[in-house]
Amino acid sequence: MLTDTDNAAAVAEGFARKYRPRRFEDVVGQGSVVTFIANLIRRGKRRRDLLLHGSVGSGKTSLARIYGLALNCDAPQMSGSPCGGCASCLDPNRHFVEYDVPGSGGDQESIRRFLSTVTLEAPFGKVRVFFFDEAHRLDAFASDILLKRVEERNDNTVYVFATTEIERIRPALTSRLIALEVLPLGVDDAVSLLKRTADSEGIDIAPDALMMLAGLRQGYPRDLLTGLELAVDDDGGVITLDRVKEIFDIELDSLLAYLNAVAGADVEEQLRSIRLWRVSAAEKIRWIQAFLTSLYYNEILRVRLIVDAAIDSIGDAERHALIAAFERRLGTERVNFRSAWKRFLLFWQRAAEVPADDAAMNLQVALFHELVAEIAGSSAGVPSLPDQPVYDHRPVGNRLSQRSFSWLPPSLPVDADDECFTTADDVGTIINSASFLIQRYEKFFDLSVRFLPRYRGTPSVEDGTAIISDFCGGLVDLIRRGAGGGARVALMRVLEGEDASVRGYILAGLVSDQPVEISYLRQALVEWAKDYAEQYAGSYDVSVLASPSTKRAALRWHWEQVRNLCAGIDVSIVDADPRTGQPKPLHELVGLARSQLRLPQPLRISRISLSDEINAGAIAQASDYGMRPLFAFDEREWDVLASGWELHEYVERRRMIAKRKLEIRRTVLEFGQGTSLQIEAEAQLRLWWGDDPLRRARSRLGWWSR
Structure with a gap:
């Protein structure tokens, strides 16, 4: 609740301060971040140390303040928001301590002096929240001091860090925090925020001017509200599109x-x-x-x-x-x-x-x-x-x-008229990418969609491909809007020719590098896919299947759907069966019965497309630190393709990557970043690590030990 003095200051300082969110419900367009923090409050005011990262003006400080208020609120609302009326809510700075790193100093002496002058302990039943803004300006020694504080904190202390450059935060500190990305608002959310503010202020703004302003101010709440304030006509007239163009020098x-x-x-x-x-x-x-x-x-x-x-x-x-x-x-x-x-x-x-x-x-x-x-x-x-x-x-x-994904060509170019069937390389690409999804993200595919032409020759290959591609693009947009950047969608698409038309098989899985809750997104994904499919009922028979909820059943379903994408394979393709030493049809080796195979027709476009989360680029990126992924298909270990061994490999990879990052970090601390001695020491480490995933040390035995 604001006092009269606060209100006067808010008006003087502009819309950005006046309309700063004070409840979780007031925060626009940050669905996954708000849900995660609000759930901490709803589940018993759980204390978690956070790292909020995003551009200037995106709302990081507001989220930190709301979290601090809610932790100390005497009667938080069902949504997790502070009540706004108790003693703690009326004095928001009582237990919230903010430290501006650029302004107050990011060296170890400044941090030591700050910690020596503040009360670290909160009264019984309350939580002292320390908020470090622009935390990337902390030097290495100051970061180590705070790292020790975070590691040794008691239950009535919480540390929240905010940064615009998360890559500059020391990895050791980052690993102790829950990183949440605060993203720019999408157009719809930006328009909603501007419209709500304009209505509250009695500002008349034309719809096209509102749309342009929403795009020009980069999607950050503070910039949006400042932009609206700049566009206000001194005479109180309507804010028109021409005025916005004039104010912001937009010349098309x-x-x-x-x-x-x-x-x-x-x-x-x-x-x-x-x-x-x-x-x-x-x-x-x-x-x-x-x-x-x-x-x-x-x-x-x-x-x-x-x-x-x-x-x-x-x-x-x-x-x-x-x-x-x-x-x-x-x-x-x-x-x-x-x-x-x-x-x-x-x-x-x-x-x-x-x-x-x-x-x-x-x-x-x-x-x-x-x-x-x-x-x-x-x-x-x-x-x-x-x-x-x-x-x-x-x-x-x-x-x-x-865009966060791109469609890649198949492993071999589609050139010949008789290139109908899925090749051995295609099967390897499909199975290895599905295996990488589990190794990299500990996730399975959540959704399987099939587009089968209803009539001969309809739609055309071009129109059918466009329909299927737009469907894939819509999935990505749905997840981006729903997760606020906290989750992405891994996509695999296989196209096959059929009677002068095209049929499509799509697998989609939600992935995240952050601790966001995505169960609600999964249900939204299924419902959206079914609604979208109805639009093309006249051209396609579209089936939408969702994975089971239990982990064991989801693993089995994952590989059933992946094998289905390989069912266009030529029956004449064979490979070695290690158990007999004799050649055997590849479709049998990967678990496909002859009755499951399809007979596709020629298609002069890319058959297999992978999103950036699981394509060759992602695999190459994941190979850093000598951690090239392991693929049972490449090693001809047919009997373990669908066994779920990747779940253990995910744990092993995380442990080993963290260890190797620390080893490189030690060379930096010892010799200095980029010095000849540091570069030589890092090169020796990488040489020692090697690049063979079969020879990598693991905490358990498996098929790779054979």
């Missing part, structure tokens, strides 16, 4: 002029519009990416999608005119327009990966002009590319990040 005319010049093959106008565009070269590339992506989804695929709030403000007339101009330029009678547009997206995706200055930007303009000219002049048209979600749907200011 150059973007439209450039792309219209490309569509019109006007090189001189392309260079002129780029030269007059008053943003950096990198920002120009991001704007072009965002607009091309928005056009791809909204105008070409006809899927409503807000890629960026500012981009979304470009009217239908301008969008339709630009699409029509490109159609005329490319010649739709000769060119697959959708595939051509995907080449545009891939071009600018690669351009964004190269450091850009004005000279480099002019080169990109010339290269893009040549690409469009090449497509327009090609009598052979554009080779068809697999439909794939390319970009992140979440706006980050006026920037567009790459």
